[in-house]
Amino acid sequence: MTDIILATENLVKSYAGSDRPAINGLSLQVDRGQIFGLLGPNGAGKTTTISILCTLLQPSSGSATILGHDVVRQATEVRRNIGLVPQDIALYGSLTARENLRYFARIYKISAKLIEERINECLQLAELQDCADRRVSTYSGGMKRRANLAAGILHQPEILFLDEPTVGIDAQSRNLILERLVELNHQGVTLIYTTHYMEEAQQICDQVAIVDGGQMIACGHPTQLVNDSPGCGNLEGLFLQLTGKQLRDRVE
Numbered sequence: 001m002t003d004i005i006l007a008t009e010n011l012v013k014s015y016a017g018s019d020r021p022a023i024n025g026l027s028l029q030v031d032r033g034q035i036f037g038l039l040g041p042n043g044a045g046k047t048t049t050i051s052i053l054c055t056l057l058q059p060s061s062g063s064a065t066i067l068g069h070d071v072v073r074q075a076t077e078v079r080r081n082i083g084l085v086p087q088d089i090a091l092y093g094s095l096t097a098r099e100n101l102r103y104f105a106r107i108y109k110i111s112a113k114l115i116e117e118r119i120n121e122c123l124q125l126a127e128l129q130d131c132a133d134r135r136v137s138t139y140s141g142g143m144k145r146r147a148n149l150a151a152g153i154l155h156q157p158e159i160l161f162l163d164e165p166t167v168g169i170d171a172q173s174r175n176l177i178l179e180r181l182v183e184l185n186h187q188g189v190t191l192i193y194t195t196h197y198m199e200e201a202q203q204i205c206d207q208v209a210i211v212d213g214g215q216m217i218a219c220g221h222p223t224q225l226v227n228d229s230p231g232c233g234n235l236e237g238l239f240l241q242l243t244g245k246q247l248r249d250r251v252e
C-alpha cells in the first residue's frame, strides 16, 4: 500500500497584475520515501509550486496537504516537518558556515545540548568541516550550495524541498550533492526537487512531473515515461518533445 505524504488538488496561483496563472490546476501526489522531480522550462511554475508547499505563498484556489496537514490552515504543523533548500543561497555572507548554521539551529529550536553535534554532522555531510569557520562570502559557488543544503537539513525534516540545488556549480560539488541527496533518501527523507538537468533527474528520481504553463503534461517514473515515448531516447528528448524547442526566456 502506498503512503501519500504530499498531495495537491487543482492548485491555482495567479499573481496580482499577471494575465495568466503561474500554476493552473496542478494535481500531484508524492509517496513517502520518493525522490520526486518537478521539471519544466523557465517560468513553468516550479518555484511557485514549491513556495506554496513550503507555506511561503498562498494559493489562489485548490488545496495542498503535507502529511495530511493543509498548507494554508495548518501551516505551523507543515513547517515542523519540512526543510527547504531555496534556489537563491539563503545564508549570511558575513558569517561563517558554522555561525550561519547556529543561527538556523536557533530558528528551528534545536535543543541547546544537540546544536553543536548536529551542526558538525551537517558540515561533515556537506564536506565543509575544514572551512566551517571561514566567512561564507569567501566560498566558491559549490561550497555555498553545499552550505545551503546543510542549512536545509539541520533540523532533520521528513520532507526536503530543493529548488535547483545543483545549478551553476562544478561536477565535483554536483556529484557530492547528488550522492548526499540519495543517502538522505535512503535514511527515509522524501525529496521534492526541481532541476533543469534532465540526466540528473533520470539518474535519481523515482517519479518526475513535467509541467509547462502551470499545468502537468506528464508524470511517472522517468524510464517508464521514456520507454512509453518511442524515439525520444532519454528524458531530455522526451522533455523537448513535450515542451517544444521554442525559447522561454524572451521578455514579454
Ligand SMILES: Nc1ncnc2c1ncn2[C@@H]1O[C@H](COP(=O)(O)OP(=O)(O)OP(=O)(O)O)[C@@H](O)[C@H]1O
Residues within 6 Å of the ligand: 015, 016, 018, 022, 040, 041, 042, 043, 044, 045, 046, 047, 048, 049
Ligand atoms: N512574484 C511574482 N509576481 C508576478 N509574477 C511572478 C512572480 N513570481 C513568478 N512569477 C511568474 O510566474 C510564472 C512561474 O514562475 P516560477 O518562478 O514559478 O517558474 P519556474 O518554473 O520556477 O521558473 P525557473 O525555471 O525560471 O525558475 C512565470 O511566468 C513568472 O514570471
